[in-house]
Amino acid sequence: MSADDCISVENPHNFPVQKRRLVSASRAALQRNRQLQDHSVTIVISTAADLRELNRRHRRIDAATDVLTFPAPSLPAEIKLHTQHLGDILLAYDYVLAEAHLRATCSHETLCLLVIHGTLHLLGYEHASAAGHASMWAAQEKALGMMGINASIVAQYGALTDD
Numbered sequence: 177m178s179a180d181d182c183i184s185v186e187n188p189h190n191f192p193v194q195k196r197r198l199v200s201a202s203r204a205a206l207q208r209n210r211q212l213q214d215h216s217v218t219i220v221i222s223t224a225a226d227l228r229e230l231n232r233r234h235r236r237i238d239a240a241t242d243v244l245t246f247p248a249p250s251l252p253a254e255i256k257l258h259t260q261h262l263g264d265i266l267l268a269y270d271y272v273l274a275e276a277h278l279r280a281t282c283s284h285e286t287l288c289l290l291v292i293h294g295t296l297h298l299l300g301y302e303h304a305s306a307a308g309h310a311s312m313w314a315a316q317e318k319a320l321g322m323m324g325i326n327a328s329i330v331a332q333y334g335a336l337t338d339d
Contacts, residue, residue: 182216182259191221191269194284197323201288202265204322205295208315217298218264219291224271242272243290245297265294281333285325289333292319 183202185195202217224240232238234246247263267290276283296315303309317327 183219184216185219185221187221189221189223189269193221193269193287197284197288198291201291201319201323202295204319205292205299205315208319208322209296209299214259216259216261217295218261219294220264220266221269222266224268227266227268227271230266240268240271242275243267243294245294247298262295262298265291265298267291267294275333279333281329285329286333288323288325289316289320289329292316292323295319 183199183206185193185198187193187195198219202219206215206217227242227244228238228240230244231241234244244266245263246266248261267287269287272286272290273283276286293316296312296319301308301312301315303312313330316330320327320329
């Protein structure tokens, strides 16, 4: 199974996204962490309204957001699968587009940043503590570099402290 087969993009609203770049973004985060083999991720391109509802229901925060991650539950050790599903990354396309425009970042690169960020969360990274933040931002910067995206987009976009 190729890496592309392990990372899927669902785009039910047919937003104009670069699916291959989003797959590459998740793959860069997985490769950076040597987790590419035997792991899968689903990226869902949705709307701000959908993510607001999910944010309200699952995090008790009644607000739209750019990205949410939902880690997959662990399976019992006796269940052996060819791939372990890490979880799902949901992006609010209209929210991200508006924020990228407001902050003068490229929307396609911003979507890649958010996929990398979400993939790192699925791998267990967090940024609630100073040490976690430093570790996650370092991994994120390296994955962005693998994509040829300047890491300054993180500070320029700046919304990643909200999740």
